[in-house]
Amino acid sequence: MKKQKSGLTFFQKVVKYRTLLLMCLPAIIFFFAFNYMPLPGIWVAFVRYNYRDGIFGSQFIGLDNFKFLMTSGKLLELTRNTILYNLVFILLGNFLAVFVAILLNEIRSKWFRKVSQTIMFLPYFISQVLVGFLVFNLLNYDTGFVNGVLTSLGLEKWQPYATAGVWPVILVIVYLWQQTGYNSVVYFASIMGIDGEIIEAAKVDGANGFQKILYIILPSLRGTIVILLLFALGGIVKGNFGLFYNVVGSNPMLYPTTDIIETYVYRSTLVDFNFSRASAVGLYQSVIGFVIVMTVNFIVKKIEPDYSLF
Amino acid sequence: MAKKDLDLMDSGAKIKLGTSDKIIRGFGYVFVTLYCICCIIPFIIIVSSSFTSETVIRAEGAQLIPKDFTLEAYNMVAKGGGIWKSYVLTILLTVVGTFLGLAIISMTGYALQRKDFPFRNAISFYIYFTSLFSAGLAPYYLLMTQTYHLQDSYLAVLLPLMMSPWLIILMKNFVKAIPHEITESGKIDGAGDMKIFTSLILPMIKPALATIGLFLALGYWNEWYQSSLFLSAKVDVKPLQYTLYEIVNKIDALRNSVAGQYVTLTDIPQQSVKMANAVLATGPIILLYPFVQRYFISGITVGAVKG
Numbered sequence: 087m088k089k090q091k092s093g094l095t096f097f098q099k100v101v102k103y104r105t106l107l108l109m110c111l112p113a114i115i116f117f118f119a120f121n122y123m124p125l126p127g128i129w130v131a132f133v134r135y136n137y138r139d140g141i142f143g144s145q146f147i148g149l150d151n152f153k154f155l156m157t158s159g160k161l162l163e164l165t166r167n168t169i170l171y172n173l174v175f176i177l178l179g180n181f182l183a184v185f186v187a188i189l190l191n192e193i194r195s196k197w198f199r200k201v202s203q204t205i206m207f208l209p210y211f212i213s214q215v216l217v218g219f220l221v222f223n224l225l226n227y228d229t230g231f232v233n234g235v236l237t238s239l240g241l242e243k244w245q246p247y248a249t250a251g252v253w254p255v256i257l258v259i260v261y262l263w264q265q266t267g268y269n270s271v272v273y274f275a276s277i278m279g280i281d282g283e284i285i286e287a288a289k290v291d292g293a294n295g296f297q298k299i300l301y302i303i304l305p306s307l308r309g310t311i312v313i314l315l316l317f318a319l320g321g322i323v324k325g326n327f328g329l330f331y332n333v334v335g336s337n338p339m340l341y342p343t344t345d346i347i348e349t350y351v352y353r354s355t356l357v358d359f360n361f362s363r364a365s366a367v368g369l370y371q372s373v374i375g376f377v378i379v380m381t382v383n384f385i386v387k388k389i390e391p392d393y394s395l396f
Numbered sequence: 397m398a399k400k401d402l403d404l405m406d407s408g409a410k411i412k413l414g415t416s417d418k419i420i421r422g423f424g425y426v427f428v429t430l431y432c433i434c435c436i437i438p439f440i441i442i443v444s445s446s447f448t449s450e451t452v453i454r455a456e457g458a459q460l461i462p463k464d465f466t467l468e469a470y471n472m473v474a475k476g477g478g479i480w481k482s483y484v485l486t487i488l489l490t491v492v493g494t495f496l497g498l499a500i501i502s503m504t505g506y507a508l509q510r511k512d513f514p515f516r517n518a519i520s521f522y523i524y525f526t527s528l529f530s531a532g533l534a535p536y537y538l539l540m541t542q543t544y545h546l547q548d549s550y551l552a553v554l555l556p557l558m559m560s561p562w563l564i565i566l567m568k569n570f571v572k573a574i575p576h577e578i579t580e581s582g583k584i585d586g587a588g589d590m591k592i593f594t595s596l597i598l599p600m601i602k603p604a605l606a607t608i609g610l611f612l613a614l615g616y617w618n619e620w621y622q623s624s625l626f627l628s629a630k631v632d633v634k635p636l637q638y639t640l641y642e643i644v645n646k647i648d649a650l651r652n653s654v655a656g657q658y659v660t661l662t663d664i665p666q667q668s669v670k671m672a673n674a675v676l677a678t679g680p681i682i683l684l685y686p687f688v689q690r691y692f693i694s695g696i697t698v699g700a701v702k703g
Binding site for chain 2: 094099103105106107109110112113114116117119120121122123124125126127128130131140141186189190192193194198201202203204205206207208209211212213214215216218219220221222223224228229230231233234235237238263266267268271272275294295296297299327328332335351352354355356361362364365367368369371372375376379380395396
């Protein structure tokens with residue numbers, strides 16, 4: 087059978103597998119239309135775009151758009167913000183997720199566990215718009231819940247929307263609040279997959295609760311943790327646009343600590359209509375992101391070939 | 397299997413429970429309870445405040461426990477009426493998009509896991525590559541508005557959310573669990589690939605369809621991003637979450653505009669009305685989700701590492 091297959095020409099294969107090819111066709115067209123068609127448009131990063139001449143008719147200016155972003159220091163600021171936020175999100179996010187998964191596993195009441203998992207999952211299901219509004223409701227100056235409590239205690243009101251320095255903390259908390267329920271699911275599932283007999287044996291040998299976690303559960307999670315961390319690091323230059331855009335809003339006072347690549351590209355595209363600059367930043371991000379993912383995949387392939395992407 | 401392990405661990409726990417086990421367990425209950433309270437408080441504040449009168453909110457801020465009970469805000473939303481049209485639009489987009497997306501994703505997922513299909517690696521890579529490298533927002537925006545002319549069209553919201561490489565890989569992984577013999581037996585009976593897919597495979601992947609359908613539906617229900625890119629003020633009815641975005645951010649927009657200084661207080665949506673809108677826009681998904689949660693969990697665990 088194998089011999090017969092390799093003997094077919096490309097055209098014969100197409101004819102023989104036409105039904106399966108047709109089944110893939112809608113998806114092929116979809117990704118062509120929405121993901122491959124925009125690729126030639128990257129050219130806009132190298133021109134001074136104007137509507138009349140279009141992407142390919144506008145004046146070619148080489149790397150000037152990139153030079154501007156470099157010399158103004160904007161690119162550095164955006165990259166720093168994006169990477170630092172993601173690093174904290176990834177490290178704290180996974181730490182908290184493992185922590186919660188281990189504690190959930192210790193809870194024996196099925197009812198309690200089910201209800202608490204459902205509640206922890208809740209923030210993941212709502213739109214980013216609502217997340218932004220929930221935060222606004224807690225923190226805003228006039229009617230925010232926190233300021234309501236502060237006032238009733240006779241304390242002075244707090245103005246986070248005018249204080250750039252507090253936003254890294256707020257954004258990390260909001261991120262953890264929204265994602266931990268989701269992230270802990272994977273870890274909880276791998277704890278559930280641990281052979282119960284190993285834990286039994288450890289107990290017979292007199293292992294206490296801490297030893298059980300330290301020497302059985304954590305080591306058995308190590309593979310999952312490493313893989314999930316590596317893949318998360320692969321996306322380290324991709325910012326969480328929905329979170330930043332909805333929670334922070336367009337508030338220039340807060341840009342120094344909250345402007346990430348995505349928010350800058352969005353503003354340049356939809357507010358300033360500076361497509362060339364937006365595309366320059368976008369291309370820079372795509373290229374760096376691509377290199378990082380390839381590196382991560384290379385590393386994963388070395389340590390755990392089964393999990394590599396390709 | 398997980399269930400069996402769980403029972404084993406349960407029985408073990410009953411046999412002996414050391415001091416450290418008790419400490420960890422007690423800490424677990426306390427921590428998880430506190431964490432859950434943190435998860436749910438922002439929601440309670442919104443719901444409570446939506447039933448609180450505007451004067452109380454203005455004077456004392458958003459409320460955890462309503463000081464007074466009034467349906468004022470909801471009456472105002474009902475009078476405004478705009479949100480119901482958004483409801484209808486969002487339900488339509490969700491139903492049509494989820495159905496089309498599921499049809500395409502399941503067909504593709506099935507074809508791509510067939511070991512005898514010679515193009516499967518090439519097509520898989522073609523799809524997967526899109527998540528490795530993208531043109532970025534500006535070229536995408538220019539293509540959608542100037543080449544496809546989708547500005548102010550609902551298609552600009554419906555189409556881009558219909559599938560993703562991740563969902564196709566997830567489907568592929570689900571279908572892989574079905575033995576290849578099923579396809580073989582269909583072939584022996586003389587059925588074509590499409591017939592095998594619709595009458596043999598589809599009935600067997602119902603849980604996968606539920607999981608992926610829910611991810612799609614959630615994407616459509618919570619959609620605001622494509623709307624913010626492509627639906628301008630010329631479009632009267634917008635998807636629910638973007639309508640909510642416009643309502644809750646109106647006050648900022650007014651404040652930033654030059655005309656803002658002449659705007660009277662009545663033009664600014666009241667806090668309680670914003671809260672009522674938020675409750676109405678989110679309510680259905682929160683009421684529904686305890687019932688569908690397990691499908692999401694299976695999706696996350698199947699799709700977590702690969703893809």
